[in-house]
Amino acid sequence: MIELRPFESLGAANHGWLDAHHHFSFASYHDPDRVHWGRLRVWNDDTIAPRSGFPTHPHNDMEIITYVRKGAITHRDSLGNEGRTEAGDVQVMSAGTGIAHSEFNLEDEETTLFQIWILPDRRGEAPNWGARPFPKDARDGQFAILASGMAGDVGALPIRAEARVLGATLKAGESVTYATNAGRHAYLVPATGRVRVGDTEAKARDGVAITGLDIITVTALEDAELVLVDAA
Template identity: 75%
Template sequence: MIEVRPFSTLGAANDGWLDARHHFSFAGYHDPARVHWGNLRVWNDDAIAAKSGFPPHPHNDMEIITYVREGAITHRDSMGNEGRTEAGDVQVMSAGTGVTHSEYNMEDETTRLFQIWIIPDRTGATPSWGARPFPKDDRAGKFVTLASGFAEDTDALTIQTSARVLGATLRAGESVTYPTSPDRHLYLVPATGSIRVDNETAQARDGVAITGLESFTVTAIEDSEIVMVDAA
């Protein structure tokens, strides 16, 4: 099954400083058909105005991955971590037994990012945070694992769930085939450009939900930057 979820059908909320689109039910947006996709619980497409952001607030028992598309985000948390994550790079926070954090756009421009939440394999884990750069040239023409709960993915950031977050950049006309299994739940979003997933076409910031397949092929119609979650 491949289901394209057009950007125009996503949930929306605009608080002035935050212009958000919700691929799944979140805050004041609820769609019983879009509560989660396997263990993938949240995919928010956020635009955060300059010199604003999320003040300190708590989380527990959730894997939270932030993929910065434009600008940068500055993270601080109750574990003493602080870091600035720039466009194309990734940060992860395993909330575990509980952590309080803030996420601010300290830049002079709007920051645009994907915020992804995945349900952990077990509750009560030790909380942690990490970030690292992932140069886009390193994922040219292929999917590269950015965050993973699998031990073999030694070059990826660690998350506490049986999932991978992957990124790819494809030139127009390029294709990449991704092997999977019918029990997995894949969800991908072209951050830029338009793509074809097997025979289905998706535009920039549309969601594509995939399950029940042994593999699928992504072809770039235009130059595209793609982010994907492979979840249980």
């Protein structure tokens, strides 16, 4: 099954400093058909105004992955961690037994990002945070694993779920394949560009929900930047 979820169909809330679009039910947006996709619970497409952001707030028992598309986000948390994550890079927060954090755009330009929440396989563990830059050429024409709880995924930021977050960049006309299995749930969003998955075309910021396939093939109809989650 391949289901297109056009950007225009997503839940939305514009708070002035934050323009948020929700692929799944979140906050005041609720769609009983879009509560989760397997263990993928949240995919928010956020635009954060310059010099603004999310003040300190708590989380527990959730794997929270932030993929920055433009600009940068600065993280601070109750463990004493602080870091700035730039466009194309990733941060991961395993909320565990509880953590409070803030996320601010301290730049003079808008920051755009995807925030992805995955339900953990293990609960009640100590909270943790990590971030890292990933070589941009490592995802040229192929998927690079950015965050993972799967055995053998060396070099990825760790998460506490049997899931992967992957990124790829494709030139127009290029294709990339990803091997999964039919019982898993994949969710693909082109950050930029227009792509085809099977017979389904998706433009930038559309969601593509995929299950029942062993091989996913994505073809770029325009230069494209892809983010893919593969979850149980």
